[in-house]
Amino acid sequence: MQRQARTLYRIDRAGRLRLIPDLTAAESEWEPAPRFFLGRTAQGNVWHFRHDLPRQVTVxxxxxxxxxxxxxxxxxxxxARQIREVLGAGEEYRGPAYLLPWQTDTGQAVAISPDTAHLLLPAFPGTARRALAGHGGPxxxxxxxxxxxxxxxxxxQSGPASPGGAAEAGVFTLEQSRGQGxxxxxxxxWANLVRAQGRLPLYSTSWENTASQAVAHRLNGQWFGEDWSIK
Known part of the structure; x- marks a missing residue:
């Protein structure tokens, strides 16, 4: 869960949340991290607060x-009720987090390289630009x-390509092509290629998104906890 937190957010040396390191955008466009994050697991919990919260509030x-x-x-x-009382109103996110194992069946999926980035057009222009530049891979x-x-x-993505690093999946299917797996x-x-880099492939979603949860279950994702954040 600590790796999950440090993949979802930029966290400073004091353990405070700073930014959301979104690889789909330039660093200058990264959004501020939520004010509060709690990652829960059966073994224990991890929590972080944004750097600009008053000390009395963080205590x-x-x-x-x-x-x-x-x-x-x-x-x-x-x-939950007490946390909301302390922080006041704010957009919330809560959902399961999974670790994806090595996969034996990747179906029709292919890896995209700079040479084949044009295949992502016209539907996925942002991803095509990143693939062409070699960013956000695989x-x-x-x-x-x-x-x-x-x-x-x-x-x-967090850390270098090493046992300490991890990456978070971003998945999208065109509406007319959904329901086909x-x-x-x-x-x-993607999970296999991330593991080949030496990183852990992480997959998270909301409790309301049952279709996304079904993808994790189909891939035998190991559910290890729950993310909860308040902006």
Whole structure:
């Protein structure tokens, strides 16, 4: 979960949240991190606060987080109401986080290189630019009639290509091509290529997005915890 947190967010040496390191955008366009993050697992919890929160607030939040027991499946954090009272209104995100294993079936998915980045056009211009520049790799796709209809790439990434690094999957399938298993295929190949880099392939989604959860289940994703954040 600590690797998950440091993949989702730029965290300073004091353990405070700074930015969302979005590989789909220039660093100058990265958004501020949420004010609060709690990663829950059955073994214990991880929490971080944004760097600009007043000390009195962080002390109160820290005490609440220390009182939260390990993850109970299907239950909202017991401290949720108190955390909301301390922080006030803010957009929330809560959902499962998975570690993807090596995949044996990648279907029709292919790896995209700078030489084949044009296959991502016209549907995925941003991903095509990143693939052409060699950023956010690996990039995988399912191609139909010479054009990509589903893609997967690293939207966030932490650390060098080493056992300490990880990458977060970003998956999109064109509406007319959904329901054919393409999201699972491009994610499967992406996961293998990320592991070949020496990084861990992470996949997270919201509890409301059952279609995205189905992709993780199809790939035998190891559910290791839950992310909860408040902007």
């Amino acid at each position: 109160e939040l820290d005490a609440l987080c220390r009182s939260e027991p390990p993850l109970q499946v299907g239950q909202e954090p017991g401290i 990039v995988t796709a399912v191609i139909e009639n010479g054009q990509a209809v589903a893609v997967c790439s690293s939207v966030r 393409y999201a699972a295929q491009v994610t499967a190949l």
